[in-house]
C-alpha cells in the first residue's frame with residue numbers, strides 16, 4: 001500500500017494542464033513532486049504505490065552491481081526491458097537521468113600532476129580571464145562602439161583550459177593534430193592565452209576589434225571572432241554565426257574518416273572538439289546532423305556544451321532544464337552523454353544526502369532559478385536553496401556562507417572537467433557530448449555573474465574590477481587594475497613553465513592554421529574536355545558536359561583521387577548515376593545489402609572506399625562536407641577538389657551563411673548550381689527556379705562565378721579554376737551554373753579563352769552593327785535567335801556576345817574605375833574595351849534578375865538596356881516562361897528594335913512590329929504578378 005504519511009498540499013499547476021504538484025512527508029522530509037495526470041495510466045505510472053517493493057528491486061540491482069559488476073547489471077536491465085516489451089508493456093526509458101554528474105567520483109580519472117597542477121592551472125585560468133576582460137573593457141573604454149564579450153569566456157575558461165593543458169593536440173610532423181571549433185565570442189580568452197604563450201604581443205591585445213587601425217600602425221589587430229580570412233595563421237574554423245560550428249565539426253569528423261577509409265590519410269587517433277553554447281543549440285544547424293554523427297560512429301568527435309543556462313537576453317530554458325533537454329536529444333540520437341553539473345565540493349553533500357532530498361531539489365530547480373542562485377551570494381543560497389526543507393538545511397549547515405557562495409558548478413572544476421574529457425576521449429563507438437554546467441560571467445561578482453544583462457556587459461566599474469582581481473588572486477595593484485594592464489607572469493614562474501610544458505607535451509600551440517603550398521598538377525584541358533572544345537554542333541546540356549568532364553578528371557592518374565563529387569540526393573537528376581559504378585558511393589560500412597539493381601551496369605554501389613559523398617536531402621550537410629573537402633589543403637595538408645552539384649535555388653538562398661563561412665575559411669573547390677536559370681528549369685515552379693544565386697555569389701569576394709552558355713566555355717572555366725586553386729594555390733572558389741537544356745554545342749572559337757575568363761567574348765561578330773546583344777548562359781541561345789530575326793526580318797545588323805560572368809566584368813570595372821580615380825592606372829574595363837568600338841545600343845539578357853546585368857552598366861560605353869527574370873517563377877514550358885518574362889528571342893528582338901528605331905518610328909508602327917513578332921504589348925508585367 002502507498003506509504004504516504006501526510007499529504008500536505010496539492011494543486012494543479014496553472015500553466016501546465018493535467019499536472020498535479022503535491023508534497024508528501026516521506027518519514028523525515030517533505031518532497032515536492034509533479035505528476036502528469038493526463039491519463040489514469042500516467043498517474044499510476046508515476047505514483048510509488050509500494051515503496052517497499054521499489055526498495056527491494058533497487059537493492060537487488062545494487063547487489064548485482066556489487067557482486068557481478070556493471071556489465072551484468074546492464075545485461076539484466078536490457079533483459080527486463082525485453083521482457084516488458086514482450087508482455088506488451090509500453091515502457092521506454094525516459095532518457096533523462098537525475099540532475100547530477102554522470103561520472104561518479106570513484107570513477108573519475110585522476111588529474112595528471114595532481115593538486116599542484118590543478119592549483120597552477122587555476123591560477124593560469126584566472127590570469128586569462130583577467131587579460132580577456134581587460135582586452136574587451138579597454139577597447140570599449142576607448143571606443144564604445146567596438147563591442148565584445150566578457151561573460152561567455154568567463155564561464156568557458158576552465159572548459160578551454162583543461163582542453164589546452166591536457167587534450168587538444170597540435171599538428172606535428174607525424175601527427176595530424178586535433179581540430180578545435182572554438183565558441184566565437186570566447187575569442188578574447190583564446191587571444192589572452194596566445195599572449196601568455198608569447199604568440200601575440202600586448203600591442204595586439206590592445207587592438208582587439210581594431211584590425212584596420214592596428215595595421216596602419218604595423219600591429220596585428222585581432223578579429224572579433226575566429227576568422228581565418230582575417231587571421232590566416234591563427235584561426236582554422238569560423239564559428240561566429242551560431243550553428244555553423246556544430247554542423248561543420250560533425251562533417252569535419254566524418255570527412256576525416258572518409259579520407260582515412262579512402263587511404264588518403266593515415267588513420268590516427270585524431271579528435272574533433274567543438275565547444276559551443278547551450279543557447280546556440282537552438283539553431284537548427286546545431287542539431288541537424290546529430291544522427292549522422294552517431295550513425296557513422298564518430299568517436300573522433302566530442303562536443304562540449306557550455307551550459308551556463310543563459311543566452312543573450314535571458315535564460316535558455318528558464319522554466320525547464322536545458323541540460324536535460326539536450327541529454328534527451330543527444331541521447332536519443334545515439335550519442336554518449338556526460339552530464340558535468342557539479343564540482344568536487346558537492347561530492348560530500350551528495351554523500352550526506354541519504355534519502356535523496358538534495359538530488360530531488362536539484363531535479364526540481366528550474367534553470368531560471370539556478371541562474372538566480374548564481375547571481376546571488378551565500379546567505380541567499382542558504383535561505384532559498386538549502387532552506388527548502390529541514391534535511392537540506394542540515395546539509396547546508398555543514399558549510400559556511402562563503403563556502404556556499406563558492407560551491408562550484410561542474411564546468412568550473414578542473415578535476416571534474418578532466419574526468420569528463422578523459423571519459424569522452426576514450427569512449428569508443430559513438431560521439432560524446434559533455435553537458436557542462438557553468439555560471440555565465442563566472443567571477444564577475446555582482447557586476448555580472450548570472451545577471452540577465454551579463455552577455456553584453458563590456459564596461460566594468462573600478463570596484464568590480466578590484467573584486468575580480470581579488471576573486472582570482474591576481475598580483476595587480478589598484479592602479480594596474482584601473483589601467484586595465486595586461487598581466488603576464490615571469491618566464492620562470494611556475495605558471496609559465498607549466499603552460500609551456502603542457503603545450504610542448506601536446507605538440508605545440510593551438511589554434512594554428514597551416515597553409516603549405518602543395519600544388520597538384522592539373523591535367524591538360526584536352527585530356528578531359530576535348531569533347532567540349534570540339535563539340536562541333538553535338539547536342540548536350542552543360543550539366544552533361546560537366547559530369548562528363550568530372551568523370552574524366554576522376555580517371556586522371558594524379559588528380560583523380562583528389563576529386564570529391566558531392567550531391568544531396570540528386571545524382572540521378574544530374575545524370576551522374578554512372579559514377580556510382582565507377583567510383584562508388586562512400587559508406588563507412590561498405591554495402592551490407594544486395595542492391596535491388598545489382599544486375600544493372602550502373603547499380604547503386606556503396607563502398608568503404610567510395611568516392612562520392614551522397615549526403616541525402618540535406619543541403620546544409622552537403623555544403624559542410626564540401627567545406628571540409630575544400631579546406632583539406634590547410635586542415636590536413638592534403639588538397640582535395642570537391643564538386644558539390646545541387647539545385648542552384650537551394651544553394652546561396654538556402655545555405656548562404658554556410659557558404660559565407662566557407663569563403664572565410666578560404667575554401668577551394670567548385671560549387672555547381674545545376675538546373676539553374678529561372679526560365680530554363682521548366683515545370684518546377686516558384687520555389688525551384690533560381691533567378692538570384694548569381695546576385696549573392698557576386699557579393700562574396702573570393703567567389704568567382706560564371707554562367708556559361710556553352711560546353712567549351714565551361715571546360716575553359718573549370719580548367720582555369722583548377723589551375724588557380726590547385727596549382728597556384730589561390731584562395732578562391734568557383735560557382736558555376738549549368739543547365740539541363742540540351743543545345744547544339746559549337747566548338748571553341750580561336751582565341752576565346754581570355755574573353756571567356758574575363759566575362760565576355762564575341763560569338764557572332766558584325767561589321768558596323770546597328771545593335772548588339774549580350775546573352776548570358778542559357779539565354780545566349782535566345783539572343784542568337786533574336787539576331788536571326790533582326791537580320792532576317794528587319795535587316796538590322798546585329799552582333800552577339802556571350803557573357804560568361806557579369807560579376808567578373810563588374811569587379812574588373814570597379815577595379816579599373818578605382819585605379820583611375822586613385823591615379824594608379826588608366827586601364828579600361830574589359831567591357832569598355834570590348835564594346836567601345838561602336839555606339840550601337842546594347843541589349844543584355846540573362847536568366848537572372850535584372851540586377852545581375854545591371855551591375856556592369858557604369859562601364860558600358862553605349863546605350864544599355866537589360867532584360868531579366870525578376871518576379872516569381874511559374875511551372876510551364878521554357879518557351880512560355882521566356883515569353884512571360886519577356887526574355888525570349890522575340891522579346892529580345894523587339895527590345896532591340898525599340899532602341900534602333902527610337903525617335904524614328906511611331907507608336908503604331910512599333911505595335912505593328914510587335915504584331916509581326918506575335919507579341920502582346922498589353923500583357924501583364926511579369927514582376928507585378
Ligand SMILES: Cc1ncc(C[n+]2csc(CCOP(=O)(O)OP(=O)(O)O)c2C)c(N)n1
Pocket residue numbers: 151152155185240241242243276277278279280281306308310311312316440455
Ligand atoms: C546566427 C547567429 N545569431 C545570433 C548571434 C548573436 N549572438 C552572439 S552570442 C549569442 C548568445 C549566445 O548564447 P549561448 O550560445 O548560450 O552562449 P553563451 O554566451 O551563453 O556561452 C547571440 C544571440 C550570432 N552570433 N549568430
